[in-house]
Amino acid sequence: MCKGKSEHTNEGSASVPLEKLTQPGILLLLVKDKSHGYELIQKLNQVEYIDGELEAATVYRTLRRMEQDGLIESRWEHGEFGPARRQYEITDYGRETLKHWAGGLKSRMKQIETFLENYYGLMD
Amino acid sequence: MCKGKSEHTNEGSASVPLEKLTQPGILLLLVKDKSHGYELIQKLNQVEYIDGELEAATVYRTLRRMEQDGLIESRWEHGEFGPARRQYEITDYGRETLKHWAGGLKSRMKQIETFLENYYGLMD
DNA sequence: ATATCTATGTACGTAGCGTATATAGGTATG
DNA sequence: CATACCTATATACGCTACGTACATAGATAT
Numbered sequence: 001m002c003k004g005k006s007e008h009t010n011e012g013s014a015s016v017p018l019e020k021l022t023q024p025g026i027l028l029l030l031v032k033d034k035s036h037g038y039e040l041i042q043k044l045n046q047v048e049y050i051d052g053e054l055e056a057a058t059v060y061r062t063l064r065r066m067e068q069d070g071l072i073e074s075r076w077e078h079g080e081f082g083p084a085r086r087q088y089e090i091t092d093y094g095r096e097t098l099k100h101w102a103g104g105l106k107s108r109m110k111q112i113e114t115f116l117e118n119y120y121g122l123m124d
Numbered sequence: 125m126c127k128g129k130s131e132h133t134n135e136g137s138a139s140v141p142l143e144k145l146t147q148p149g150i151l152l153l154l155v156k157d158k159s160h161g162y163e164l165i166q167k168l169n170q171v172e173y174i175d176g177e178l179e180a181a182t183v184y185r186t187l188r189r190m191e192q193d194g195l196i197e198s199r200w201e202h203g204e205f206g207p208a209r210r211q212y213e214i215t216d217y218g219r220e221t222l223k224h225w226a227g228g229l230k231s232r233m234k235q236i237e238t239f240l241e242n243y244y245g246l247m248d
Numbered sequence: 249a250t251a252t253c254t255a256t257g258t259a260c261g262t263a264g265c266g267t268a269t270a271t272a273g274g275t276a277t278g
Numbered sequence: 279c280a281t282a283c284c285t286a287t288a289t290a291c292g293c294t295a296c297g298t299a300c301a302t303a304g305a306t307a308t
Contacts, residue, residue, distance in 0.1 A: 018232050019143050038286050049239035083273045083286045102243050108142050112233045115173035119226050162255050207255045207304045
């Protein structure tokens, strides 16, 4: 049923070309409570605003980058149970950025709405 | 006034980490009428749903990729005025994909809405 | 002649993400 | 005790999307 399509790994253009809300999602969770990577992965894969599933490797990689950027801070926590964990907390700069991103996402949402109005307007 | 922040090129996390609507935007324009790269660049930078500005190189590169993917087709047009242009048309597969993407963008918009409700719910 | 507009393209670098794989401590089961 | 599974973090490789810089070339205007 499908036509010409992709030679490389596009896989029938199955997914909308719009990134996941990984960084905003992590900041939103860390505003509520400090946490570590493994727990964040599970929480992110339960919330409604994450599209599909986030891979563990993606989250760990993103956390390290966000710490480099000063959005979050970590320290090792050697608890009595299980392996040591890297405990993350949001920074003041992270809180500012989250606020800033929320404003940007509001605009982005309106732009998508405009796109859809434009599209459905044509399809009448 | 700014705090710790980035060592690499994050530039104060100025922009929301969500991609532009380049491919959907191109398809939406080509559904209305066939066009060439230079014209598409100018149109894309006038519509309301594109965030910020799209660079010419980005558009040309995207058009070539989209043709490889079978979303659009081109042929050289040697007009009487100015340099030759590559005229693009949307394919049937492109129209299907646009429809598919519109559905995905609707979901994506709702997810962003959910994120914002979650965020503003915390900030009361 | 020179500058500007039209028009397309390549090269290089970065961010975000997926898949595969490595490592290592803790717990449960046979 | 051995083995399997869960917790927990991390690296390597590859791909898409995008920006910046640069290259090329015909057409038009001054």
